[in-house]
Amino acid sequence: MRPVVATIDTDALRHNLAKAQTCRPEANILAVIKANAYGHGAVACAKALSDADAFAVASIEEAEVLFNHGVTKRIVLLAGFFEESELALIFHRQWIPVIHTEQQIQLLHCWFQKNPEKSCDIFLKIDTGMHRLGVPLEKFAEWHAKILAIPNIKQCTLMTHFACADELENKTIELQLQCFESLTKQLDNPCSLANSALVMSDVSFRDNWIRPGIMLYGASPFKNGNAQIEGLEPVMTLSSAIIACRVVNAGEQVGYGGDWQAKRQSVIATVAMGYGDGYPRHVPTGTPVIIRNQRCPIVGRVSMDFITVDVTDCPHAAVGDEVIFWGKELPTDEIATQSKTIAYELLTGISQRVRYVYK
Template sequence: MRPLVATIDLSAITQNYAVAKRCAPGRQAFAVVKANAYGHGVREVVTALHDLADGFAVACLEEAAEVRALQGEARILLLEGCFDANEYQFAAQLGLDVVVHSEQQAQQLLAATLNRPLNVWLKLDSGMHRLGFNAAQLRDWYGCLSGAEQVAELNLISHFACADERGSEATEHQLEQFLDLLDLDFAQRSLANSAAILTIPAAHMDWLRPGIMLYGATPFADLTAKELGVRPAMSLTAQLIACRDVAVDEVVGYGGSWRAERPSRIGTVSCGYADGYPRHAPAGTPVIVGGHRVALVGRVSMDMLTVDLTDAPDAAIGDAVELWGAQLPVDEVALAAGTIGYELLSKVTARVSRRYCSH
């Protein structure tokens, strides 16, 4: 078996959910499990949270159906709403909470014949400018949907663009936009993503939406997961499968992009971009080999990458290699690669074995 595994600590996820709840006593929380629970395995994560989570949030009906099969009672929020008029009937059969963010979606909902009404979340575009109604449109649709036979609860939702930038004026503006609509009699309100849960109490409202914090990564550039009190859930672990010495001026990897400036010992690791490791990670990106921090060298290949073992002379074939995890935060690897932890976690591919533990 190829020596590469993503080990998922489910107890870390349950503890991180509890952190979100402690940040906002009395509020409920949708655990965001879209994109296969950010690469961690939706079946296992939903099962671990079965008796804890107030609800779950997903991106599409296919994801919602998978969660409903595992969790018969919890609320499931369809974050982007229905993509087609026919999907409203399926959403009603599954008993979903559905976001409505456009005139087309609202009209399709009102035209639908449903076996039971839906909990509807009108989405305010408070400044993200991606999905949602402006304030005037939302007031109009509030009037149109209030009392409609297709609607059970009528709720309000929005999403921050810059909550990960502490003290952002844009975030203050978005919060004001949201609060300006609270003269309307919404049953439930939701605004806070992970960053807002952790740092903006005024945004907590009725329902929280913890995403990246559930998986033990940070939404902030200037605060680590450890500082936030959340535990990494995934360790991506490979193995050292080859070692060789290279002389000064010899090159390593495709394109010869890395050249040895000293006599060097190079190790080859059983992980590449087809596993989800970022191809664009530059030389110098940290890797842990046998407990020692070393640097990535050369270009990441499809199935392998190479590291400089010159300063780790005891490293040997068969040694464990941590690409990220307990010893090396995924956010640090993401920073070196010019991306974010969200992308690295969610891109771990299906050919990487997942192993689950709880401790």
């Protein structure tokens, strides 16, 4: 069996959930488990996160997977619905759509006229400055009045999302908060504002439903953050094994394009892992992996199925040894920085051929 494994530590997941609750003790937790729980396996994570108050996903397809596996908590659909045909299932299952366009309100209005016995809760997203989704500020009063005019909508939670929460010193956070507060302070609707970065910040605001995502998985929500110092525990360990070792002489090249050339006689370990598993192709030579508790550098190009590692300074390295690509001793954030991306992308990018083990 190919030795590539993503080991998921469900205790760490629960630890991180508890951390979110400690940061915002008054708030309900809407745990964000979209994109297969950021690559960790949505069903297993939903079950492990039984202390969360509700779950957030990106589509009815993601919600249906949870439902089919017996997850009964309420589910918020972060992009609402994409077509009218989804509404029957959404309200049958009592899922909560995020409403972000006027057309969606119109569709709700028509649907409830045809189905007056049904009811639902919604989230209404307000665009306070991210300019991606949500009601524009100047339209808020009008849209809100339209929602109030649909008696079947029982509760409307007002939400917004922050563009630069990963940089707490960024002025747009305060501007977006002020904007949200000025629109909503006269209303007694529940609110939902904070993603992980704001959950962990000491910025104060009224928030009934925090929406932590990345922090649950143990990666830092902050630019140049350090998850360990921030009290988070990495949930995923991505590992494989050495499947071949060879000696190359000084001047010999390794891998596609011959990008790396040995400066000395070197021992090269070939590991079963590649971009076909979701490991980033763009990591530079020198990016570390862990073998026998020791950091060893990747050399040459990452290929689809294999990675080559210089183990010359790890003398006992041998075929069969475990190789860790990220996990507790090697933060995903560090590998993300090496590959000029973010931990979110690495974690969600784990491919289907990787075996998952839950502990």
